[in-house]
Amino acid sequence: MNETSTKYNPQKTENKWYQYWLDNKFFKSTPDKRKPYTIVIPPPNVTGVLHMGHIMNNTIQDILIRRARMQGKNACWVPGTDHASIATEAKVVNKLAEEGIDKNSISRDEFMNHAWDWTDKHGGIILEQLKKIGASCDWDRTKFTLDNDLYESVIKVFIDLFNKGLIYRGVRMVNWDSKAKTAVSDEEVEYKDEQSKLYYVKYKIVDSNDYITIATTRPETILGDSAVCVHPKDERYFKFHGKKAIIPLIDREVPIITDDYIDIEFGTGALKVTPAHDENDYKLGEKHNLLSFNIFNDDGTMSKDAILYENKDRFEVRKLIITDLEKAGNIVKIEDYTNRVGYSQRTQVPIEPKLSMQWFLKMEELVKPAIEHVNNNDINFSPKRFVNTYNHWMENIRDWNISRQLWWGHRIPAYYLPNSNEFVIAENIEKALILAIEKTGNKNLKIEDLKQDEDVLDTWFSSWLWPISVFDGIRYPENEDIKYYYPTNVLATGHDIIFFWVARMIIAGYEFRKELPFKDVYFTGMVRDEQRRKMSKQLGNSPDPLKLTDKFGADGVRFGMMLCSPAGGDLLYNESLPEQGRNFSNKIWNAFRLTQSWEVDKTIEQPEHAKVALDWFNEKFNEQITSLNGLYDTFKLSEALMLVYKLFRDEFSSWLLEIVKPDYQKPTDAKTYNQVKAYFDKLLRILHPFMPFITEEIWQQLEERKDGESIMISKMPVSQSYNTKMINTFDLAKDIITQIRNIRKEKNISYKNKLNLLYKDANNSYDKSFETVILRLSGIDKISETKEKVDGASHFVVKKTEFFVPLGDLIDKDDEIKKLTEELKYATGFLNSVMKKLGNERFVNNAPAQVIEKENIKKADAEAKIKALGEQIKTLKQ
RNA sequence: GAGCCUUUAGCUCAGUUGGUUUAGAGCACUUGCUUGACAGGCAAGGGGUCGGCGGUUCAAAUCCGCCAAGGCUCACCA
Known part of the structure; x- marks a missing residue:
């Protein structure tokens, strides 16, 4: 009589219900009298595609937001994307290069047109993919960090911080990415241990036949040397104090200086000093008034100041100069050596320390409230241990280099006076002109005379405002949305961006709204493969999430992701996880088929075994709901899912249904049937946040539903008191049954x-x-x-x-x-x-x-x- | 080099302020059953000296110390 398939078919239901939810505007949120529950999405790169990490992270957010919605809160999940300046610009530059267009040959405006074209074409794909896994975001609120309102917010914040004296411009040693041709922040540098060589090179002493030998890992920078430095107490080098050495190949005479920065034990105890290309050398240079030779171009080739090898790449030059030094007889020896080399996180090219003019944000005062409110638990981290990491970074904070030599981003609102390094800061050029006239007293200044700074701001300088700016709280601090939704409730994000993003949002929250941006932070781990390797394109170990949802259903994939992702711990992915999820979907489906197949005879009484079993299940259910709420409160979502899984599979299916199901081809009584259906309904509700599609499909079939009804806006069962004694007594009955089953098994009794x-x-x-x-x-x-x-x-x-x-x-x-x-x-x-x-x-x-x-x-x-x-x-x- | 974290069954992890059966779950594995919901299900079973050593305590997987292994973060040794 029941023709429903024995297997649950996600393809038939998922798109249908997602569209139904959209049509009924269930995801939409506007301020009202209810309590708000707000989550802002960690905005993915606008041109990115969905990977396993996104699935995990967004499933977590969806679980929390769906539960809150069912608890009667006004749930608002704000989606959006990030312009990701360096990453997106690199993609556009590559694409142009493929078309034979060099970025340097086109104007800024032309480039921006290309970039917007690219963004329009590829942007937002990732948000469409999120819909496939059931994300219940309020799509009407979708934001992009380069939207006008968010752009203006960033500029406003820049001006505000500048006027507070917290932003300054200056020449500093910065991390230079020679591929993207921009400075990057300290946080964007990844250090890797690398097998390299330590070269011992001898420099002749002026007016002497003696030599001093230095050790270096970067012989190409010899061309930028402006001193040799030894420790003042190093007896070996007393004889050279006050003398000069000659840089090989270019015959530049440089002083031999002394400084106790030098480690006598390392190498030869003599250091070559290249102030333009090494942080420490830069400090030595300042201290000892040394000359500075900038021997590299912005793209990592040798500059004119290098004298030799002009326009050749720095790594090619490293080989060339060794050959030339050997020929000249200056190489003493070459040793194997392991050192740490900084790489640009985005482009993966070695970072070049470089002196350049940049904009910085002073951090020392800004971090103070952010440290305080995390340590006093106003903001709660899960797991707690990340507070240590956070504190360590915050307490050793350095000024933030916020300028990038890129075009795709928020352009720095500094306008330079004609032929001058003097500037004014203003939100647009018209206002800048007024300020410029004030500043110079020159009433003849025109807009054309002013020149805006070419740099854009670090991407994170817009992301750090995200929880405020998506509600337009920077431009309109008193608007209804920001007052209602802010602070947000929980942030779910990877612990790898704790400094980039989480810490800075907390700083921005206190600076611009005097309040925390979110109450709880749920740090997720990384998704790795079974060998604990990170998922990556190169390794080919990252499955395509959309293929997975086709194969196992979105619910199956969500189940698999959540079943073993402890907060902060890594998820070791393999295909058996979504498979288990799919099997569980089938289990739920078949439990439903079973109840559907029952024929109800209204004339028969409820049998005693059904009555007591249903009484027991009521207590068991309430007991489990209480535990479940505890797990949610402490963000133990994997354990929460496990609890629901076991409650459904073991207690409901294996015990309750087995007890109450009617004998073969016999009808059931109405009371049992209705009670079972009522519990099924409740179980679907607690399952819904984890597996939204199948629960909706079954819930809709369980009873006649009116159009516009949905499990996702139904009431979440609440925690009630329960009878422990009855639960324990039933456990003893289970024991007795198990014992008898054992006897049957041992004695082979049917x-x-x-x-x-x-x-x-x-x-x-x-x-x-x-x-x-x-x-x-x-x-x-x-x-x-x-x-x-x-x-x-x-x-x-x-x-x-x-x-x-x-x-x-x-x-x-x-x-x-x-x-x-x-x-x-x-x-x-x-x-x-x-x-x-x-x-x-x-x-x-x-x-x-x-x-x-x-x-x-x-x-x-x-x-x-x-x-x-x-x-x-x-x-x-x- | 500094700091932090982890170490419990083959795998992934729980184990709440030390005391609810001489340690728990899921998966995997083994065995049996199954023509009446379930290309699977059900029932049962095996498997751990809780990384090592020492200490505190009436009582330690749980607290302390040392050691070992692994991981993460930060850091200017050419």
């Missing part, structure tokens, strides 16, 4: 052969509440009391009650004795461990009374069991 069960209850502790359940699930005909031991019966003890299953000839005495002896051995061992405690005088004198009481109960139970087992063995042996 369920078709009915058995009898007798119990001997000397302590009056046997609870009969679930007898009808025992009868039903263990194929027992009759349960009766006995005062005496029963011959020819299999025997077991649950709690303090002895049970006998008469088996007649099937009993093998030796087997039975062996089994009981094993049990006796365990019980005796257990009793011994209890007695050891109770026999310890100091334990009895010092331990709390309730602990001792528990031990006494254990002792009594064990003794009763041992006595019963012993007697039974004795009987058998007669």
